[in-house]
Amino acid sequence: MSERRDTVPVADEEESPRVWRRKQRDIANVLWVSFLTASAATMIFFASVDPEILSGNNTLGWEISRQGGYALGFFGFWALTAATGFLCVLLVRTERRARDFPALRSGAGQSGRKGPEDGAHQGDS
Amino acid sequence: MSSSGDTAARAPESYYVAHQKIYAREVQGRFARLRNLAVIVLLGIYYVLPWIQWQDRQAMLFDLPARKFYIFGITFWPQDFFYMAWLLIIAAISLFFFTAIAGRLWCGYACPQTVWTEAFMWLERITEGNHTRRRKLDQAPWGSEKILRKSAKQVLWIGFALWTGVTFVGYFSPIRELFARIATFSLGPWESFWCLFYGFATYGNAGYLREQVCKYMCPYARFQSAMFDGDTLVISYDTDRGEPRGGRKRSVDHRAAGLGDCIDCNMCVQVCPTGIDIRQGLQIECIACAACIDICDSVMDRMSYPRGLIRYTSERALVEKRQLKVLRPRVLIYGSLLAALVVSFLVALGGRTPLRLDAIRDRNSLYRELAGGEIENVYSLKLLNLDTQPHTYTLSVDGPEGMRLELESRDLTLDSGEVRRIPVRVLIPRSGLSGTGLDIVFRARAEDSPALEADAESRFLAPPPR
Incomplete structure (x- = not known):
């Protein structure tokens, strides 16, 4: 377990045409990990809460079956965990770009302060 | 690594x-x-x-x-x-x-x-x-x-x-x-x-x-x-x-x-x-x-x-x-x-045990003094039959001498998986009470299998002794 050498791809006859770009990988990672945590949250939540309390007079007068309640709960959790993941990735990925923003580094005008937000939307390499 | x-x-x-x-x-x-x-x-x-x-x-x-x-x-x-x-x-x-x-x-x-x-x-x-x-x-x-x-x-x-x-x-x-x-x-x-x-x-x-x-x-x-x-x-x-x-x-x-x-x-x-x-x-x-x-x-x-x-x-x-x-x-x-x-x-x-009993005190009144010198408390019991078959249960309460449990419903047969709220009144004679309250234990027991029983603790409240 000394020095970690670069892994050489073994089956190297053909060049693989499929390279995922970083943004695609970020999206895939966030969706996948948030799916896992949302599944766990759904199980724990609905073990103690019966989704039937969602229907009837308690909330907005919707009529939701139990299965509908489970689905709604799962997608709600997934939206929440995915939002957390995307914000996390956004902060991590834009940190260096925000610091390296040319206007900030050269000190050319204080208008550069709005830079970081712009940097976040620049294209992907 | x-x-x-x-x-x-x-x-x-x-x-x-x-x-x-x-x-x-x-x-x-x-x-x-x-x-x-x-x-x-x-x-x-x-x-x-x-x-x-x-x-x-x-x-x-x-x-x-x-x-x-x-x-x-x-x-x-x-x-x-x-x-x-x-x-x-x-x-x-x-x-x-x-x-x-x-x-x-x-x-x-x-x-x-x-x-x-x-x-x-x-x-x-x-x-x-x-x-x-x-x-x-x-x-x-x-x-x-x-x-x-x-x-x-x-x-x-x-x-x-x-x-x-x-x-x-x-x-x-x-x-x-x-x-x-x-x-x-x-x-x-x-x-x-x-x-x-x-x-x-x-x-x-x-x-x-x-x-x-x-x-x-x-x-x-x-x-x-x-x-x-x-x-x-x-x-x-x-x-x-x-x-x-x-x-x-x-x-x-x-x-x-x-x-x-x-x-x-x-x-x-x-x-x-x-x-x-x-x-x-x-x-x-x-x-x-x-x-x-x-x-x-x-x-x-x-x-x-x-x-x-x-x-x-x-x-x-x-x-x-x-x-x-x-x-x-x-x-x-x-x-x-x-x-x-x-x-x-x-x-x-x-x-x-595939049986659960919860006791919740009635929040509206602490106690009621009855004419016969008895103190009355009202509880809501929740009984859950978690077994795969129906059972008929008897309810009892542990406490001082002369204590009585009164139920409105006599029928305590619950289907498998059934949950029932049972309003009950507990009466204790004034003579059996020393302070302003005491702990009591409700117990539900299946009539067909005495091993199937569940307890629930609660508190009985009474006016201060005169």
Whole structure:
């Protein structure tokens, strides 16, 4: 377990045409990990809460079956965990770009302060 | 898995290497037999379990719409969530325990990803041939043989994946009725969706993604090193013995020629399902399937060298030439923790009574003084029959002399799974009370089986004595 050498791809006859770009990988990672945590949250939540309390007079007068309640709960959790993941990735990925923003580094005008937000939307390499 | 200092200055943008399809060579040997056994046993359990009946119902059924889990003789209700949480803790500690002893045993032998990938690779082998034929077939232009072999594989894969999906749904919806509905094409939308979804997930993960799931998607692969120590058994190449590697004739005395035991045949690389070279040391991609051990042992046999150039050993044994040490504090602590959790789980499960009683005091009034010199408190009792059959219960209360329990309803027969709120009044004569209150215990007991009883504590309030 000394020095970690670069892994050489073994089956190297053909060049693989499929390279995922970083943004695609970020999206895939966030969706996948948030799916896992949302599944766990759904199980724990609905073990103690019966989704039937969602229907009837308690909330907005919707009529939701139990299965509908489970689905709604799962997608709600997934939206929440995915939002957390995307914000996390956004902060991590834009940190260096925000610091390296040319206007900030050269000190050319204080208008550069709005830079970081712009940097976040620049294209992907 | 440490990084050397010179890379610390600025890490490259990405370590990402584009995926290349791996054609793993088939392997035979001790560990391959063990892995095949695990595949057969685990998949056997998965596909057979929902078909087993237990007292006129499916032995293993997770009825989500009814919020009931049937596991053989026991019915679990949402109130029993505690058991599931406990079971999950046991599973986590088991993972720690086995990982501390022998690394990624889970990954190599028991993970569904590994098990279904093995099954799908077997289907691939019987339709497309061994690894060289598969590679040739992929490179060949489309012709009748390629179409035939590829479509045969797809038929087997899709059929197996669909069967897997339907079996999965069969754990949540009675599988016999499910198959009857499939035969008449009258599957509901939820069931159809989950059958196809789980089937598709199996097809994609075991057929195409394979080792990429372990490399890019699995969180356990990323934090497993935290459970390792220097004595953990890992699959390692014995560098001291093997190097310098190189080809040679069997007749050559390789020691005299200045060579190590590794003949550089590259077999260990060809059999690796994740496509790594174990001779470069432990890598995150290694799922500890031990295929390289099997193949290397067979090569050593052919060369008449001792086995074990690649073997299960620990870092400490390999580098410091120490004895393997399995029993060490970490293993003993995990082991005793695991044993304690399992024993207490079984004890709790054995002593589980399928009856619950809760007592809630009436919030509107503290107490009422009756004309006869009695003090009255009102409670709302909640009785839950968690058993699989109906029972008739009697209610009683423990307290001072002369205490009475009055019920409005005399009928206390509850169906299986029924929850009933029972308003009750408790009356205690003034003479039986010394302070402003006392603890009382309600008790419900099944008339047909006296062992089936549950208690609920509450507080009785009274005016201060005059």
